[in-house]
Amino acid sequence: MTSTPTTPTPAHAPAPAPNTFQVDLRGLVDLLSHHLYSSPRVYVRELLQNAVDAVTARQALDPAATVHIRLSASAGTVTIEDSGIGLTAAEAHSLLATIGRSSKRGSRGDDDHGAAEAIRGLETTRQEFLGQFGIGLLACFVVARQIRVVTRSARDPQAAPVEWLATDDGSYTVRELPSEARPEPGTTVTLQARPGAEDWAEPAKVEQLARDYGSLLPYEITFDDATGAEPRRITDRPPVWDRPFPTPAARRVALAGHCDALFGFSPLDSIDLDLPVAGVRGVAYVLPEPTSPAHRAGHRVHLKGMLLTDNADNLLPDWAFFVRAVLDTDTLRPTASRENLYDDETLAAVREALGTRVRAWLAELAASEPERLAAFLSVHHLGVKSLARHDAELLGLMLPWLPFETSDGTMSLEEFAAAHSEIHFTRTVEEFRQIAPIAAAHGLGVINAGYTYDADLLTLLATVRPELKVSELDAGAVTERLDPVPAAAELALASFLATARTRLEAQSCDVALRAFQPVSVPALYLDDRQARQERDRTAALDSADSLWAGILGSLRGSAPRARLVLNHNNPLIRRIAALPDAALTATAVESLYGQALLMSQRPLRPADSTLLNRAFLGLLEWATHSADTQEDDK
Incomplete structure (x- = not known):
């Protein structure tokens, strides 16, 4: 690649005018749906989040205001209406269609004074908001072909209602409406599903997603399926772990029901996860069946009441794989997709504190409820x-x-x-x-x-x-714990033991004679880590080239070798020791070694396999030769 020389700009020349980045909305939607969000289902969360943030801002402005959030769905249309802070026309231009800007974040150099004032006014309640990244309403284009917003500002009662209408081709319009179009402050958002996404606007699915995401939100949310039935409440507060119960037993029953509904199992026990300093409240449910330590359970995390994820695998220490947790927090940071927790120092501290709480629960059981502890440990x-x-x-x-x-x-x-x-x-x-x-x-x-x-x-x-x-x-x-054989008996078997040691020298195995129980065990193969290491070194030495053979040979030390302990109490050992044929004795010793090695269930080396094969064939040959000899004698 070559570069083209450029003419230097004179020092007195005016700076070039800055350009503005252009955003392709279709490309942005593709990015959101295929790379940022795991599923189009998050559009319901975005609708709920915007409504809750608007209501939070309204109460910050007017604590006496009556607030509500209503969600409905029918025939490919999803609508959410709130009595929140609302927007003026200038704010709609500035906030709804600008990537990276949120009504919850301050702005520098904003050309519109009214929008800037709105942003600065909301900054004081920043910590109460759910939204963090300013993508906001545009994320709903993952399922919508058109978004219509009708809003009226609570900060400027004299301002007319505003309609903001956007389509998925990247265009939008803003116009003022007559006062009767929306008499009270607040916002109504209506989505029209795009072709292929109609299933995401089905009333049953919208209601289920709203319950999943918003059951712990701090404001009452209702759902209307447009069938004429009474609107149903979505929120279910306070959380079950924060509700009063007449007895501890009644609380355990309620928590067990909650776990069964949420995770699909009846817990063995429950552990309160209460960390007020960290802004965390919740409960961990103990799994009723064993699970693998390698399995990382997914925990359910709500952020300020909004479901963040039901698969947080970094919330508890790895050793706490026997619980599934559900909690609400207002301090932990979400990732950009708001579908998991950002693993930072705060999360690390919370994880350690939650682990301490689980440990304290175990200590409490050990001190005061041994029956429950025994039941837990059995699993x-x-x-x-x-x-x-x-x-x-x-x-x-x-x-x-x-x-x-x-x-x-x-x-x-x-x-x-x-x-x-x-x-x-x-x-x-x-x-x-x-x-x-x-x-x-x-x-x-x-x-x-x-x-x-x-x-x-x-x-x-x-x-x-x-x-x-x-x-x-x-x-x-x-070997030291086994009974020694009387010296006279061992001396009488000296020739047999010498044959056995010579025969097993190639296997790097010593031979000892002891008397032990049970009598039915003729021989015991013993080794330890050092003996296994020495055996591996020897095997590597046999197959190494001259350079490595020299290196491995220099590593030879005084490590103990494996040991075949023969049981003097076993009649077979005494009969083999009395055999007059030295070759047959050696073959029998190899057979004892192979049988003991197999009983120890250790992996066989090639040399061991060769020995077993030789001993087996040798015994067959001796048996058949003996039979032939007896036949000839007849």
Whole structure:
């Protein structure tokens, strides 16, 4: 790309006249409907929002004024009428058709003095308004082909009513109407649905959307479906969590009904979310069934009564995945589409405070209502474990309640710690299930930490109960707890043990002889994290080139190796040890190793698979050879 030289402008030359950006309304509507808003349904919110803001401004001007908002729909037409602040002709020009300007935001350099005064007059009540971004009424073009506004200003009683009429081709007109066209201050907005969007103007859908968005708005809103029936009330205030009830039980029943209507489930319990300093009021409903920690529940958030989103996934801490919340706030910031919360420092502080409230609820249950806590933990112990990982105080509080799978059965850490001053844990479920019966028989306290969060909690346990010794289970600890074999018996089996150790040297596995229960287990395969790391290093060394082989070889340390513990109490072990054929003994040892490895449910390395295959075929060959020999003898 080349650039064309330009002639410098003399210093005394006049500055060029500024140009004005031109906005293509059709392009703007496409942007709103396909990129900013998730659905055309938001047009009802925009209508309600403008009406509520107008009524709020009217009450700021005249606190004694009687205000109302009426919504109706019929035959592809949607109308909303309010007794709000209204607009003059100049304000209609300045505010209704200007992108980025709102009657709730100050303006500099406005050419129209009256409109500027109106803007400055409303700025004093800025914090009460729902609208934040000044897109306003034009957003209704996502469903409308024409918007007609008839309005009369409450600030200038002498001003005539004004009609603002706009179409989706980007044109609009403003004209004054006779006084009888609108005798009282306020505004009436009428939308004509564009082709293809008529469904969005159906009375049933409009009413449902109005209830969804506006049930908590601070002014009474009614809906008329033009059938002659009595207008129906849309708003339902105060929120159920702020209503008085004769008893706590009656309140719980009402909240349960509200949750069922809103989220479609009957809650296990409810938690009040009251943060007056943060301008937050609401309730969290505890899910009646377990849910995955990876699932981020969508919460329902109202901003100054208007529904902002029913899918806010950043409102509560990630560990609180066992609740669905609904709340109203006047401090949190919405995103540009006003369909979610802006994740800033304020939201982070509110999120932490709401998490503290959920934690306090758990503490209250533990202190005064253990039955309700037990019912909760039977369903959501995973969520509490997730929280307790970062909160030693809560872990101490929950010790009598959190269930763990142990070598003594399922019980709380409190109960298990009372029986074992030294606690071992396994990091995999498979390792625990292999060792649990043997540990139980020999008084070894082992906890299964193969489930989510359990290993983290056991690591933290020593800070809560410093008198306990907590460590990951290793092969040495298990072997030491098993009964030793008398020296004479072990000496008699020295040749057998030497054969076994030689045969398993290639598998990086040591051999030990012990006596343990249950007798039915002939051999036990034990390893730990260090042994697995050493085995992985050896496997990598075998397949590495010369450079990496040198590096990996230099990393060899004194890490413990896996261990095959043979059970001297098992009759099969004694029979194998007495075999006169050294080759058959070696094959039997490999079979014991393979069976123990399979029982531990660890993944097999290629070398392990080769050994299992060799041992199986070797035993088949020996069995068939023996049968042939016996046949020949006959």
